[in-house]
Each structure stands twice: as C-alpha cells, then as structure tokens.
Amino acid sequence: MSAAPAKKSIDSSLSTNFNDDIQKQKYNNKKRESEETWWINGVFVIIVHIISLISILTYTADRKTWAMTFVMSNLGMLGITVGYHRLWSHRAYEAKLPLRIVLGLLGTLGFQGSIKWWVLRHRLHHRWTDTEHDPYSAAKGFWFSHMGWIFKKPHYPRMKLIDASDLNADPVVRFQHKYYVLLALSCGLIAPTMIASLWGDALGGFLYGGILTRMVVWHSTFCINSFAHWSGEQLYSNEVSARGNLLLALMTHGEGYHNFHHEFPKDFRNGYRLFDWDPSKWIIYALHTLTNQVPKVTRVPENEVRKAMVNMEIIKAQEKRKKCDWGVDSSSLPVITYEQYKQKQEQEGKEWILIDEFVLDVSSFKDDHPGGAKILKNYYGKDSTKAFHGGLNDHSKAANTMTAMFRVAKIEKNQKEE
Incomplete structure (x- = not known):
C-alpha cells in the first residue's frame, strides 16, 4: 500500500518543466x-x-x-x-x-x-x-x-x-x-x-x-x-x-x-x-x-x-524619399509669438521671413534667390505668405519643399499679423 505514495513522491521531485524538456529534446533530435x-x-x-x-x-x-x-x-x-x-x-x-x-x-x-x-x-x-x-x-x-x-x-x-x-x-x-x-x-x-x-x-x-x-x-x-x-x-x-x-x-x-x-x-x-x-x-x-x-x-x-x-x-518612392533631406521636422521647432518674430528681426537684425506660420532664416539663400535678394529683404520681419502663394509669385512645388530647409521656428496659431 505504500508503493503508491512512494511513486508520487518520485514524480513530484521531477522538474515542473519535465514535459517541456521532453518535447524540446524530441525537437532537437529531429x-x-x-x-x-x-x-x-x-x-x-x-x-x-x-x-x-x-x-x-x-x-x-x-x-x-x-x-x-x-x-x-x-x-x-x-x-x-x-x-x-x-x-x-x-x-x-x-x-x-x-x-x-x-x-x-x-x-x-x-x-x-x-x-x-x-x-x-x-x-x-x-x-x-x-x-x-x-x-x-x-x-x-x-x-x-x-x-x-x-x-x-x-x-x-x-x-x-x-x-x-x-x-x-x-x-x-x-x-x-x-x-x-x-x-x-x-x-x-x-x-x-x-x-x-x-x-x-x-x-x-x-x-x-x-x-x-x-x-x-x-x-x-x-x-x-x-x-x-x-x-x-x-x-x-x-x-x-x-x-x-x-x-x-x-x-x-x-x-x-x-x-x-x-x-x-x-x-x-x-x-x-x-x-x-x-x-x-x-x-x-x-x-x-x-x-x-x-x-x-x-x-x-x-x-x-x-x-x-x-x-x-x-x-520604392518612400525608400528614395528617406534618402533626401526634407528639413527640420516641424514638430521639433520652437514655438514663438508673432511679436517675438518681429522683435528678432528689428532688434537682432535676423534675416527672417514668415510663410505659412513657419519662420524661415533666408540668410544663406538670399543671394541665390531667383528674384534677387532685394525682394526677400522687403519681407524681413513680415508675413510673406500671400506674396509667396500668388500675390507676388505663385511658387513651384520645389520652392515649397525648399522652404522647409530654412525653418527655424513656428508661430503660435492666430498670432500672425493679418
């Protein structure tokens, strides 16, 4: 009568993962x-x-x-x-x-x-x-x-x-x-x-x-x-x-x-x-x-x-796109008010313009601007969105994507000067 408990005792001493180990061994053998x-x-x-x-x-x-x-x-x-x-x-x-x-x-x-x-x-x-x-x-x-x-x-x-x-x-x-x-x-x-x-x-x-x-x-x-x-x-x-x-x-x-x-x-x-x-x-x-x-x-x-x-x-187009520099991610740009944007230009002489709520530093580009540097200077510290989108010139898609390369800040919503 004591045989049954003894068997149970031996079984209980085995690893709890005994069956898993057996399956793993079978898999390794195969x-x-x-x-x-x-x-x-x-x-x-x-x-x-x-x-x-x-x-x-x-x-x-x-x-x-x-x-x-x-x-x-x-x-x-x-x-x-x-x-x-x-x-x-x-x-x-x-x-x-x-x-x-x-x-x-x-x-x-x-x-x-x-x-x-x-x-x-x-x-x-x-x-x-x-x-x-x-x-x-x-x-x-x-x-x-x-x-x-x-x-x-x-x-x-x-x-x-x-x-x-x-x-x-x-x-x-x-x-x-x-x-x-x-x-x-x-x-x-x-x-x-x-x-x-x-x-x-x-x-x-x-x-x-x-x-x-x-x-x-x-x-x-x-x-x-x-x-x-x-x-x-x-x-x-x-x-x-x-x-x-x-x-x-x-x-x-x-x-x-x-x-x-x-x-x-x-x-x-x-x-x-x-x-x-x-x-x-x-x-x-x-x-x-x-x-x-x-x-x-x-x-x-x-x-x-x-x-x-x-x-x-x-x-394939997405893979090619990844190889291009599309400028700074807009979500990582600092957010400033329109007044701060104007002050930067007036007090520090920043060569900044504003297009579509993005502040662009055009200091490195002004001499290469197709219309000449003078046009850009006229919009320093101002909002040039309307001029950019047809008021002065209806810019190409390439020109639009290029603006992202010059972004330095973003204007708070409803802060632009009308």
Whole structure:
C-alpha cells in the first residue's frame, strides 16, 4: 500500500518543466537528424556531375546525339515547368488525362523525385518562404538554396499542413509516385541510350542524353531556388526574397519572373507582361486555345496586378524619399509669438521671413534667390505668405519643399499679423 505514495513522491521531485524538456529534446533530435547528410542522394548527385564533366572533356558525341540531348533537356525542363510546377503545384490550369500522362512522363526526365514529393515540398516553400520551414530557404545562403538542401536528410515538420488531396485523387500522380524509380531510369537513362544506338552512339546517348541532361535540368530548376531569390527585380512585392529577371527566364522556359509568381502563384503565367519571355506560358495558352486538353487557365485580375505594381512603386518612392533631406521636422521647432518674430528681426537684425506660420532664416539663400535678394529683404520681419502663394509669385512645388530647409521656428496659431 505504500508503493503508491512512494511513486508520487518520485514524480513530484521531477522538474515542473519535465514535459517541456521532453518535447524540446524530441525537437532537437529531429533537428540533428535533419542536419545529417543524405548520403545516397548526395553521392548520386556528385557522381552525375563527375560523369558529365568527364564526358564533355573526353568523349566526342555524334551530332545527332547532341541534338537528342538538347531536345531531351528541354522536354525535361518543360515537364517540370508546365507539369510539376504550374499544373500540379499551383493548379494554374486544368489538364485532361492524356496531357497529364505526357507531362508526368516528361517530368520524370528531370530526375527530381515524383510529382507528389516535388509538389508537396514546393507548396511548403511557398507557404513559408525564407523561413526555417522553407525546404530550400534563401535565408540559409545561396549555396543551400541552390543545391545544398539536397545533401541534407529531409525533415519537414509542417508538411502535414500541406493539402495533398488533389494529388492523391489524380491517378497519374499515384501511378508515377508508385513506379517513379522504374519510370525515371527507363525514360531518363535507358531511352536515350537506345535512341542513340540507332545511329551507333549508344554510349554517347547514355552519357549525354542520360547523364548530362540530368545535370542541365537540375541546375535550371535550382537557379530558381537560388538566383531568383538573390538577383533581379521586385516589381510586384518585396515581402519575400523572390525576384525576377530576363536571363533566368531564358534559362528556365519562363520561370525566371519569380517575383510575379510568388505574389500570384495561381496565375498560369510567370511572365505577366506581353514582352516577357515565357515559353511555358505560351505552350499552356496554345493548348488551351487550339486543343481540348486545357479547358481552363487561371489569370489574376488585371486590377490586382496593377495595384501590386503601384504599391511597389510607392514603397520604392518612400525608400528614395528617406534618402533626401526634407528639413527640420516641424514638430521639433520652437514655438514663438508673432511679436517675438518681429522683435528678432528689428532688434537682432535676423534675416527672417514668415510663410505659412513657419519662420524661415533666408540668410544663406538670399543671394541665390531667383528674384534677387532685394525682394526677400522687403519681407524681413513680415508675413510673406500671400506674396509667396500668388500675390507676388505663385511658387513651384520645389520652392515649397525648399522652404522647409530654412525653418527655424513656428508661430503660435492666430498670432500672425493679418
């Protein structure tokens, strides 16, 4: 019977934060696990780079093989941009089953994981951009966002918050996810080898169409994670690090306009402006208008885009404004009576004039006054407000802002001489 009280005594001796400590320890353990090197993934990526470099330096491929490599690289990138990214990640348009099958196969050429895994991770990136929950956060440095993240074991505690219902309901996604390794090896390595064997260059097909193509597609995609969060324009938002520029768009079939995309991820366009280079957009739109495979595309309302651009122009103007000297803050000026203002001029010879309840010391400006120093001297110790605002000359906006540079005091309300 004494066992129960003894147990209670032991429990009571534990820290009151015991449960918190356990949770913290679990979190730290998971964090350490997430920081562990993902050796299988890392070694595979390194081997692909080494073989690609050796192939370029030591093996001369047939011109047909080079042409095939170019075609397969572009098809792989389109599988990522048109399929993985704009269709499945953001549902920027609707696609019927035949097109989804084609895009799913093309996406496997990218060797970037299954549609489901790629999409969930990308949605996580958009939900928590630049934070510790961003799988390839630019806040962790250029190298990490470009490809350093693929050398770390994935640990995404907020992945459970990402909706995957649409992916689970798509038979193409389910099939590709289940047989991804077989599909990737068949489409990405075996197929180019067999195709190139038709003209007697099977080895070149493997090295260039298979291995080199993987590296090209990888880095095209990785540039969006790194360069597009590091250099370029922010025309639509500055809330996250996403930027955009033409060079990246040329390298990635239009994905380089990343600032627009992060602000309006549901839009099927990344290059919103007419002159923006965005082949992925053109392909989607062509399929929408010329075939029945894309029944619907999503565009953000024009008014919303314009508002975003105007807001950014205001922000940039405010930043420029901060770099200008606008004179003394009126709230910090001493307050004097109109009589005190007059006495200062009459008794101390102050070269002061009064405009809009502000006393201005024009001693340093009188010789540069466009109308001459004599005009200013006529108003020393007087109220020159009416003369300034049209009585003598209707001064420009620049002249109005310049007066703030000469403020030395403020007149009490209702103290000016009428």
